[in-house]
Amino acid sequence: MLKEYFNKIAAYLTETFGVNFFFFTILITTASSIVYFVVITYIITQLDKRYFQRKIIDLKNNGKDDGTEKSHLSLISRGITYLLEFAKIIAGLCLLISGIIMLFLPGQGLITMLIGLSLLPFPGKIQMEQNILSQKSVRSTLNWIRIKANKEPFIFD
Numbered sequence: 131m132l133k134e135y136f137n138k139i140a141a142y143l144t145e146t147f148g149v150n151f152f153f154f155t156i157l158i159t160t161a162s163s164i165v166y167f168v169v170i171t172y173i174i175t176q177l178d179k180r181y182f183q184r185k186i187i188d189l190k191n192n193g194k195d196d197g198t199e200k201s202h203l204s205l206i207s208r209g210i211t212y213l214l215e216f217a218k219i220i221a222g223l224c225l226l227i228s229g230i231i232m233l234f235l236p237g238q239g240l241i242t243m244l245i246g247l248s249l250l251p252f253p254g255k256i257q258m259e260q261n262i263l264s265q266k267s268v269r270s271t272l273n274w275i276r277i278k279a280n281k282e283p284f285i286f287d
Contacts (some may be wrong), residue, residue, distance in 0.1 A: 174272060175279040182263060182286050222249030 144152070225246030232239030247255075262268055263286060273283035 164209070171275055173227050177284075179276075179282045180285050182284055206225050218249050219251070222246045225249065 133283055135177055223246065225242050227246075229239045229243030229246055232242055269284070
């Protein structure tokens, strides 16, 4: 029954869009997967080895500013900072929405959603990152990528 249903859908899509559409879709999906892998690998290798320790310190401070570092930004610098933060949020929302759409259409939906979420500020984000990083498989994969690029492994604790 499921096989018949699949064959009917495949026949309908082939008649409607043609075989070239499926080939193009597979080509684009494969290319985007490779690009995502290269970009993510590059980002992981360029991060400081203490990057995740800073997140733990921020979590212990509950994200509050303890007043030790004074901001000396001028009004123009603050305006640019706010503009960049706004652009980051817009990009994160676009990626999150695109990722949700890609769950139903061809594409790397989960990866796109994760990148979008990483750009968005929301309560509990650092705690969520720490929960993900507490898994041994995630830590070993991140360090494996860094070791292959001749970089020192991350320091998590």
